[in-house]
Amino acid sequence: MVHLPFADRVEAGRLLAKELSSRNIVSSPDSAVVLALTRGGVPVGFAVADRLRLPLDVVVVRKLGVPWQPELAMGAIANGTQILDDRTIRQLGIFADDIAEIVARELAEIDRREQLYRGGRQPVDLHGRTAIVVDDGLATGSTMLAAVRYVHRLGPARIVVAVPVGSKEALSLLRRNADIDDIICLATPHLFFAVGEWYRDFPQVGDSEVEHLLTESRQQLRKHLSALVEQASAG
DSSP: OOOSSBSSHHHHHHHHHHHHHHTTOOSSTTSEEEEEETTTHHHHHHHHHHHHTOOEEEEOOEEEEETTEEEEEEEEEETTEEEEOHHHHHHHTOOHHHHHHHHHHHHHHHHHHHHHHHTTOOOOOOBTSEEEEEOSOBSSSHHHHHHHHHHHTTOBSEEEEEEEEBOHHHHHHHHHHOOOSEEEEEEOOSSOSOGGGGBSOOOOOOHHHHHHHHHHHHHHHHHHHHHHHHHHHHO
């Protein structure tokens, strides 16, 4: 039983890790990778990866906002994988040239973040592994749908979407349109307006925090794997 709101993203991630563990999603440290949607999903993904002793990587995904109301989504994009809400675009009369301009701007931001977060490193290899795609919550589901379609191109053996909280509409969207093996969502409130309402502490996540958590996760995983090698050698 999950009690809302969550204290913060880290607590939500730990609870999510507990649920993933109970379902035996991960069979060994090299069998799965946690992929966190930037930026808000990274603290959640960090907690999941830390508890399950898994590699952490990111999916840089951006909302495509309506030109005159950027907070209102008309789609999402993740490294070239684009989702457009045709109904919203049609109802609001958004022109193709305006969409192309916004897509170009967001692709440039995705490229900036990819270079910043990775520092020249290649994405974690997903072939033969389970990709656990994590965010701090699902409101419309469009950003997660774009992320999942991008991840699918990377060739994982399985894709599992894991979030602390989500709207019923977003979960339905993913089940209808995303090629995934499982969805784990700890809570689906009846009335859902925004992800942040289900957290007591929900600050914005900046680039520096993303960089720090990715570095910290790599260091902790190296220590854990080194300890396992030492134990095996001693035995």
